[in-house]
Amino acid sequence: MTEKPVYSRILLKISGEALAGDNGFGIDPEMIKKIAAEISDVVKSTNVEMAVVVGGGNIFRGIAGSAKGMDRGTADYMGMLATVINALALQDAVEKFDIETRVQSAIEMRQIAEPYIRRRAIRHLEKGRVVIFAAGTGNPFFSTDTTAALRAAEISADAILMAKNVDGIYDSDPAVNENAQKHEALSYIDLLNNSLRVMDFTAVSLCMDNKIPLKVFAVKKEGNIKRVLLGEDIGTSVS
Ligand code: UDP
DSSP: OOOOOSOSEEEEEEOHHHHHGGGSSSOOHHHHHHHHHHHHHHHHHHOOEEEEEEOOTTTOOHHHHHHTTOOHHHHHHHHHHHHHHHHHHHHHHHHTTTOOEEEEESSOOTTTSEEOOHHHHHHHHHTTOEEEEESTTSSTTOOHHHHHHHHHHHTTOSEEEEEESSSSEESSOTTTOTTOOEESEEOHHHHHHTTOTTSOHHHHHHHHHTTOOEEEEESSSTTHHHHHHTTOOOSEEEO
8 A cells, every 4th residue: 555655756865874873884784774674665655756865974984084184085085985885785775675776876887887867867766766876976075965955956856854873953962962952843044053063064055045855863763764754743854
């Protein structure tokens, strides 16, 4: 039976951190299987068109490389390659659930992924395939959050679903401050004015300019992707 989602086309952003599970580094096979199972369940039960942007912070972050003396551009390309590793892992995991997928890479790697072609990505989505966007924007000095905002605008996604290790946006870091308060709803201007770093400012301004709603929620709790899709108010909404 299909359930009625509140969005028909979404962009799911999965941070590298989320793929690492409790290990904090690399890919946790249980975690990726769990995320893939949820993606499969959501696609099969709601028929939502789903594109995914994966991060790479569980493997390499450009900024960390440059802090240790690497050239920032080179380090960022390494970060983008990290996202390709995650994308292939996610593709493999999702296909185990009999869902068709395509990986599209912003850096050409013909042997392992299609190049990013906007109209082709949209066609895949219309055919019910999960499209995984790899290699970020293809440009150093950007993030995969900005990639999520950019690709969401390009494919006219109804919303960005941001699957994180934390269950929403707080007024201070909940890992440090036990009295941190979770926001239920915010505007993009609030994020900028209060320096709430849920995503970088480039990503925030792209979302704001293009009026893309954002839902931030915890990936660890089973069924959360579907809850958001069915319109439940979990996590934090930004519009
Ligand atoms: N990156 C980049 N350009 C992009 C997207 C990503 O240079 O358009 C690099 C950057 O070095 C970043 C790394 O890829 O640190 C991994 O992405 P990100 O930190 O956004 O991953 P996440 O925090 O979501 O795991």
